[in-house]
Amino acid sequence: MNTKKNFEVIIIGGSYAGLSAAMALGRSLREVLIIDSGLPCNRQTPHSHNFITQDGVQPSVIAEKAKAQVLQYKTIKFVEDLAVDGKKSAQGFRVFTEKGEEFTAQKLIFATGVKDLMPAIKGISECWGISVIHCPYCHGYEVHHKKTAIMANGEKGMHLATLVANLTDDLTIITSGKADFDKEELEKLKRNNIEVIEKKVLEIEHENRYVKNVIFTDRSTTSFEAVYASVPFVQHSDIPASLGCTLNEQGYLEVDMMQKTTVEGVFACGDNTTRMRSVANAVAAGNTTGAVVNMELAQEQF
Missing domain, CATH: 3.50.50.60 (FAD/NAD(P)-binding domain)
Structure with a gap:
């Protein structure tokens, strides 16, 4: 000492x-x-x-x-x-x-x-900083052109979407509840072919901490290779x-x-x-x- x-x-x-x-x-x-x-x-x-x-x-x-x-x-x-x-x-x-x-x-x-503070979603902690990421400048290049989700809503969701849209043409926003976007924002998302899913996430299914699927609380599944999360x-x-x-x-x-x-x-x-x-x-x-x-x-x- x-x-x-x-x-x-x-x-x-x-x-x-x-x-x-x-x-x-x-x-x-x-x-x-x-x-x-x-x-x-x-x-x-x-x-x-x-x-x-x-x-x-x-x-x-x-x-x-x-x-x-x-x-x-x-x-x-x-x-x-x-x-x-x-x-x-x-x-x-x-x-x-x-x-x-x-x-x-x-x-x-x-x-x-x-x-x-990790949300109560199975698999998210294991993938954090690897394939569930927070920053397009720190991680975005490594997952460019991959099927990508953004787990965020409102201002945070739009902020990330504007940055990530330059890195992939296959982008979805998961709002985990009713989407908080105004008419102009929704039009921008539509114009950029960004789907909005309002379902809540149950689990991030992964292989060795790399995202494979997002499983929703209704048990439906959508495949993704990367997920941005605003926690x-x-x-x-x-x-x-x-x-x-x-x-x-x-x-x-x-x-x-x-x-x-x-x-x-x-x-x-x-x-x-x-x-x-x-x-x-x-x-x-x-x-x-x-x-x-x-x-x-x-x-x-x-």
């Missing part, structure tokens, strides 16, 4: 955004602690895409390489643990972990991501909210252009702040966050 307890910055979450922030800080000789539980949300995804130099690489390989590079900076420490509580203090913040450790820092960075999520960590950080209407941590939350000294980056969930975006946001936190420390200490 790490023997040092006091740091300039604690980063909670040691995946792409957290590691990127740490590198920026380590290169400025900042004393940094990364706390990570080792459960990234994309741990089931076989390949990462849309990130130049790393296209097609397994996400865990990217993360391990990044971690090794970051820890070459001697002022950065890493502990595998789960941060369970955080409190403000006169000097900054105190962070408590599942293993009973307490660490302090002047600044906090939350790179904790979000937790997807709800929650913040992976409730510490930011307990510190007073504001969540926006979509459930993301509210940050400004400098990745600052609504609580002074607390920053956030990565999937917990934006619907643009990708490795590339997380790395970029983390880099910005690390630079901004270093700037604040420099100005306070100068």
